[in-house]
Amino acid sequence: MEIPTQTRWGAVSVLILAGVITALQIGKAAIAVPVLQRELALTLVTASWVVGTYGVLGAIGGLPAGILTSLVGARAILIAGLAAAGLGSLAGAFADSGLLLIATRAIEGCGSLAASLAIPRLIRAITAPKDLDPVLAVWGAHLPIGSVIMMLGGPSAMTIGWQALWFANGIVALGYAVAVARVRFDAEPAAPHAAGRAVLPNIRTVLGTSGPPLLALAFGLYTFQYMALSGLLPAMLVDRMGLSIAAAGTVSAIAVAANAVGNMSAGALLRLGVPTWRIIAFAFSFVGLASLGIFSDAMPVALVAALAAASLGITGLVPASVYAAAPKLAPTSALLAISLGLINQVTNIGNLAGPAAMAWTVETLGWDGAPALFLGVAIAGVTVALRLRAVMRRAVVP
Numbered sequence: 001m002e003i004p005t006q007t008r009w010g011a012v013s014v015l016i017l018a019g020v021i022t023a024l025q026i027g028k029a030a031i032a033v034p035v036l037q038r039e040l041a042l043t044l045v046t047a048s049w050v051v052g053t054y055g056v057l058g059a060i061g062g063l064p065a066g067i068l069t070s071l072v073g074a075r076a077i078l079i080a081g082l083a084a085a086g087l088g089s090l091a092g093a094f095a096d097s098g099l100l101l102i103a104t105r106a107i108e109g110c111g112s113l114a115a116s117l118a119i120p121r122l123i124r125a126i127t128a129p130k131d132l133d134p135v136l137a138v139w140g141a142h143l144p145i146g147s148v149i150m151m152l153g154g155p156s157a158m159t160i161g162w163q164a165l166w167f168a169n170g171i172v173a174l175g176y177a178v179a180v181a182r183v184r185f186d187a188e189p190a191a192p193h194a195a196g197r198a199v200l201p202n203i204r205t206v207l208g209t210s211g212p213p214l215l216a217l218a219f220g221l222y223t224f225q226y227m228a229l230s231g232l233l234p235a236m237l238v239d240r241m242g243l244s245i246a247a248a249g250t251v252s253a254i255a256v257a258a259n260a261v262g263n264m265s266a267g268a269l270l271r272l273g274v275p276t277w278r279i280i281a282f283a284f285s286f287v288g289l290a291s292l293g294i295f296s297d298a299m300p301v302a303l304v305a306a307l308a309a310a311s312l313g314i315t316g317l318v319p320a321s322v323y324a325a326a327p328k329l330a331p332t333s334a335l336l337a338i339s340l341g342l343i344n345q346v347t348n349i350g351n352l353a354g355p356a357a358m359a360w361t362v363e364t365l366g367w368d369g370a371p372a373l374f375l376g377v378a379i380a381g382v383t384v385a386l387r388l389r390a391v392m393r394r395a396v397v398p
Helices: 009-040 044-069 074-092 098-126 129-139 142-160 162-181 195-208 211-239 245-271 276-294 301-315 317-329 333-365 367-394
Strands: none
Touching: 009 044, 009 074, 009 098, 009 129, 009 142, 009 162, 044 098, 044 333, 074 098, 074 162, 098 129, 098 317, 098 333, 129 245, 129 317, 142 162, 142 245, 195 211, 195 333, 211 245, 211 276, 211 301, 211 317, 211 333, 211 367, 245 276, 245 301, 245 317, 276 301, 276 317, 276 367, 301 317, 317 333, 317 367, 333 367
């Protein structure tokens, strides 16, 4: 693939917005849970499956999807992914049972998974090397940005029913698929005819070297602590601090917004020459220290909220750093696709395991025992960062 000498900023903006649109599909279910329970008579368990279907798909199919998409041009994968997400959302608007809604969410999830694997490949193909780190850092913020948009705009969209939210998202995703189809990504090579023969060697290359697995572990630990903290923060603020549900929701939205800011800030640090491993080590170290204050019953609510926002904001440096490092440790488009699939799979395992581990810890040890979980994450994260330092130095990667 020819290395671009100039960044195509218009096309980059199109791709980042595509990521935000896929994130809207993920975030809309969480904000709609109370309404879905009431109108479709869903149990909390069924409602959790409506929200968590995406995570299950990624945890099971991330790596296989990465392998499959390595055989196809990234532009075609992105268009198909947006179309699938849109069609799934439109179909979901007509669901009259929890089971049918979960099925349509699975269609959406397949589309969003495909798009998340294709977009970084296209970004690398149209971005000059000097701009790649900050661009991928902004791309890394697409999930929290989508979540915040849904937290703020979702309730208004549902004033005429949750179906309106599903229908609107479906139209947006389908319309954007048409828009992306009109954009040329000239630097993206066609899938090679010999790609099928190269699959096994490429898988061995990705899994047989330390770089991509370490990046996947770093991202998985990040999502583990992110979901553990953001998922149960409202419950702690209500149960332990005595806040109203509305106030707890506002604090949680601020914390998630801070995470998006952290994602985008990583680009500036990388551009200043701060090594990727050092950013990751600092972020996980802060997780452990902040947890001592977040879960202390001696802390005032304002300080707990500030520490939670700071923790999620600083750990937001991790995904952007991982996305920026991945193309350097996976030098071809096919290797990058498989590496992103591995990262996606471990990421979603963290998404699923984080809230469950947090709930078990609190039920067993109480809120006072929660720091033990986050200190464990901090130790594991710093260990991965130190291992990554050695790998990136051998690869002459910052």
